[in-house]
Amino acid sequence: MAYLIKGAHVYNPDDLGVQDVLVINDKIAAVGKDLTVVLPELETVDASDKILTPGFIDQHIHVTGGGGEGGPRSRTPEIVLSELISCGTTSLVGVSGTDSVTRSLPNLLAKVQALTEEGVTAWMYTSNYSYPPTTLTGSVKNDLLMVHEVLGVKIALGDHRSSFPTTQNVLDLLT
Template identity: 45%
Template sequence: MLTLIKGAEVYAPEYLNRKDILIADGRIAAIAENLEIDISGVEIETVDGKGLYAFPGFVDPLAHITGGGGEGGFHTRTPAMELTDASMFGVTTLVAGLGTDATTRTLPDMLAKAHGLCNEGLSIYCYTGSYEVPIRTLLGSVRDDIMMIDKFIGVGEVAIADHRGSHPTVHELARIAAEARVGGMLSGKRGIVFLHVGEDEDKLNLVRNVTENFAVPITQFYPTHMNRSAELLRDGYDLAKKGMVMDVTASTTPELLAQGELSAAAALAQALQDGIAHTQISFSSDGNASLPDFDESGTLVGLQVGQVRSVYDAFVEAVNSYDIDISIALHAVSSNAARYLGLKRKGALAAGADADIVLVKRDSLAIDSVWANGKRLVGGGKALVKSTFYREP
């Protein structure tokens, strides 16, 4: 069956004006004005796009799809993600990773969950490894995992400048980056090193030391949680101007904001004001991770759970509260991550791209419909496809 979306205002993420979008075999077949399709014997579903914007499906470069280890003990291990946690909020592509806990949360379990979510409709990729160094892998090395396991596109989230990490040396991080880079080159992937950046005053100095002392380009690194403070965000500006994309975390809490963390939308607005190109900032959800709140002595005083929907919420906040142009905000939630991670058919609306499409209402930006790989997961603001073991609230 073909699907024809008629008359939506298309952001690709650049504004293309009012267009029709033809979906065929899981991809976008055409985007043009007044498309007319008449193929004898072929069923065509026509969707009225009047009053709607068409956006690329959101790309989330970090989610903990199997849940995370809670820093408050075993009873605070966070729950796994469900399909509708993403689909109902326009997120069609996610990259899964492990965090603090790589003991009870494992790579095989994450890989199995990734395949399960793909079967239900999403596109899921994975990082090998976790916070810790030496890196935990499936096949014995970062290079082998990236080369031989299709879903593994990089390594992460490797922790630096954080009391929960393994405090890797310059030589160790350089070797990890080299392994990921060569594995990526040999398998046609980016082989990115996705970095969890903590609160330590060292900030990104370890990354600078690697790139200054070894033949590792800055574009091999992708740091997240860069909105942890205004100081950390600004610490990355010189590297962003050299081509590195900085990722900011959409999931947050009132407590963290009160301690100086910036919302993702505020971080984007600040970076733009400071002269950073809009192509160098992405939003991730940190979905289903634990969001711990530590006091000055490092004692846990609170913990909440990251939400995949936060990417959508941060996009809306950027547009409505900070008057950021829709196209610029869309780059932060779609094309920037897709480009930097090497996901060539993701993050944009174009002929030949995967048919990951989000229709939102013009007046409210509320989500109306979502397609992922040409499959309609949401329609009329309601889930049309639910997780295999979904239970009504």
């Protein structure tokens, strides 16, 4: 599929001004002023008065919701794709928060996979605030090697809700 986005104010992240952008098979093929393109099934999109940027990356987002410290009423809902898209987020790393009981790692993995199927690029960190770490497979090492969505491990070090791991605990985790 090919798209010609006409008249967008383009940032890449430099300000390129008003440009046309040709996208072919989900790849940017050309950027320029007043592009003229003839392709079968070309769809032209009028982006006048719109801003076009690369997608943003959210490196720490509670995709399954957060909160809960103040009881069930303080829980926040899961994120939905439209919320991500509305602010330009196209890639993310999902994390678990303090609530590791009702918002489990399998739930986080499923949400990351669902968001990926919906069209954003999503990964996750294994564990949550606790030490020793909570994992999907029994160890951080196995999570990193066996679950391609897992990029790293999350533990809380300085937060008042932390398990307060020792320096040696953290060094052991890093190895």
